[in-house]
Amino acid sequence: MLSSTNAITPNGYLRFRNFLQKACGISLSENKQYLVASRLGKTxxxxxxxxxxxxVDALERAGSARLKEEVINAMTTNETLWFRDSHPxxxxxxxVLPEMTARPLKIWSAASSTGQEPYSISMVIDEFKSxxxxxxxxxxxIVATDICTNILQHAKQGEYDSLAIARGLGAD
Ligand SMILES: C[S@@+](CC[C@H](N)C(=O)[O-])C[C@H]1O[C@@H](n2cnc3c(N)ncnc32)[C@H](O)[C@@H]1O
Incomplete structure (x- = not known):
């Protein structure tokens, strides 16, 4: 079992970083061996x-789509909240909305995580329309996508516990 970061050799870590960068654009810094060990230990x-x-050898073999998906899911960080980074x-x-009133509006939340971002966008639009x-x-x-397949179901359901709701959503 890979329970210790010592099991991640420098060459293996470099190869894994390259795999992840190529597979989904996530760029791990040089000292994140502990993160890889903790997130991929079970796999x-x-x-x-x-x-x-x-x-990495297994990921590079043909037919590794499911393993690849599992590894990407484990390595993504899905931190999100309502109206995150208020500026946009x-x-x-x-x-954007005042200038787009005559044209069809299509907004893509490209890395939507559990949905707070696209639903926040829809609330802004609803308020504007009202x-x-x-x-x-x-x-x-509004189209929402994410490379992490685990959290998309959560986003689709649109159900949030009180802790998630408290992170950025006003009472109204
Ligand atoms: C920190 S969350 C941010 C969520 C939301 N955009 C926000 O600002 O609150 C980053 C999200 O990006 C997703 N992600 C990472 N790489 C991605 C890629 N190449 N394509 C699509 N989504 C990706 C992750 O799965 C994760 O859910």
Whole structure:
């Protein structure tokens, strides 16, 4: 079992970093061996891999799509909250929406995590429409995607516990 960062050899770690960068653009810094060990420990144990090199070898073999998905899911950080980084939402409300009233509006939340971002966007649009009935005549559409397949189901369900709700969502 890969329980210790010592099992991640410098060469194996370098190969894993390259794999992850190529597979999904996530760039691990030089000293994140502990993160890899903690997030992939169970996968390595199940696969009977004692070294990270064995995992990279398996990922590079044809037919490794499921393992690749599992590794990417484990390595993504899905931290999110409502109206995160308030600036883009202010721009959406004060600039983008007023200027887009005649054209179909299509917004892509490309890394939506559990959905707080696309639902925050939809709340801004709803509030805009309720203040100006009849605007956005051409309709609006929000598309949410994420490379992590685990969290997309959560995003689709749109159900949040009180802890998640408390992170950035006002009472109204
Ligand atoms: C820190 S969360 C940010 C979520 C949201 N955009 C926000 O700002 O609150 C980063 C998300 O990016 C996703 N991600 C990472 N690499 C990605 C890629 N190449 N394509 C799509 N999503 C990716 C992760 O799975 C994760 O859910």
């Amino acid at each position: 390595l144990e199940r696969e009977n891999f004692t070294k990270i090199e064995q995992l 939402f202010t721009i959406l409300k004060n600039k 203040l100006r009935p009849g605007v956005l005549k051409a309709g609006e559409r």
